[in-house]
Amino acid sequence: MSTAPSARTRLSRKPARGAHDRETIDAILDEALVAHLGLAIDGLPYVVPTLHARVGDTLYFHGSAGSRTLRALASGAPACITVTLIDGLVLARSAVHHSVNYRSVIVFGQASPVDTPDERQAALQAFMDRLLPGRWDEVRAPTNKELLVTSVLSIPLTETSAKVRSGPPLDDEDDYSLNVWAGIVPLALHASPPIPDTRLQKGIQPSPVVEGLLSRHA
Numbered sequence: 001m002s003t004a005p006s007a008r009t010r011l012s013r014k015p016a017r018g019a020h021d022r023e024t025i026d027a028i029l030d031e032a033l034v035a036h037l038g039l040a041i042d043g044l045p046y047v048v049p050t051l052h053a054r055v056g057d058t059l060y061f062h063g064s065a066g067s068r069t070l071r072a073l074a075s076g077a078p079a080c081i082t083v084t085l086i087d088g089l090v091l092a093r094s095a096v097h098h099s100v101n102y103r104s105v106i107v108f109g110q111a112s113p114v115d116t117p118d119e120r121q122a123a124l125q126a127f128m129d130r131l132l133p134g135r136w137d138e139v140r141a142p143t144n145k146e147l148l149v150t151s152v153l154s155i156p157l158t159e160t161s162a163k164v165r166s167g168p169p170l171d172d173e174d175d176y177s178l179n180v181w182a183g184i185v186p187l188a189l190h191a192s193p194p195i196p197d198t199r200l201q202k203g204i205q206p207s208p209v210v211e212g213l214l215s216r217h218a
């Protein structure tokens, strides 16, 4: 499915790197662990790093019901969310052509509070599942009291864009003869062996769910 670009999501700079199809957009949203949520509060801009979770055509945010950012978002403040994955350093033969390979998404929209218990539960489970699939079933479920102080907000994925840079450095033709190493240094997020909590009950080993994280982020 492709979302037609709006006046805001049509790329003017390097449009060939842009995409508006949901397959590209969803894959980036689902892989990224962190989103940056931008909005104006009392006329001043704030960009706040936060977790996000996508379920179908909806992007969810959650946090303390007392969070200033979430309260502003819940009151209908227009938001701009960016999500970025870094795939590598692009080392060119000249300073100005250095770059990074990346996949990024921008989402524009206004949030709505998620009030129905089923949708709240599904959203909260989605947050955990995307960090560590299967973990929800291993841990204590949230109590009603915990749910009461948790704000869950949704933004529909209707006005979005992706931008992707991949491939080698793009040097000026004359520079290809320079004696300077050029190429890509791939970068990736990876997991290290789990470190047990100091207050862990004796004899508890990481579950297959936890171990699975190592193979997914090897």
Ligand SMILES: Cc1cc2nc3c(=O)[nH]c(=O)nc-3n(C[C@H](O)[C@H](O)[C@H](O)COP(=O)(O)OP(=O)(O)OC[C@H]3O[C@@H](n4cnc5c(N)ncnc54)[C@H](O)[C@@H]3O)c2cc1C
Binding pocket: 008, 009, 010, 011, 012, 013, 014, 084, 086, 100, 102, 103, 104, 105, 106, 160, 161, 162, 163
């Ligand atoms: C990790 C990273 C590093 C970058 N470093 C630089 C840098 O150093 N200098 C630089 O000029 N640019 C950099 N970019 C590209 C930058 O994000 C912008 O795309 C670029 O600066 C053009 O900005 P613009 O406002 O002219 O975009 P326009 O093309 O005018 O933006 C119009 C619309 O296109 C979409 N769009 C634009 N950029 C993106 C994006 N990155 N992801 C998703 N949708 C997008 C949005 O919907 C936006 O509203 C970087 C991007 C990433 C992800």
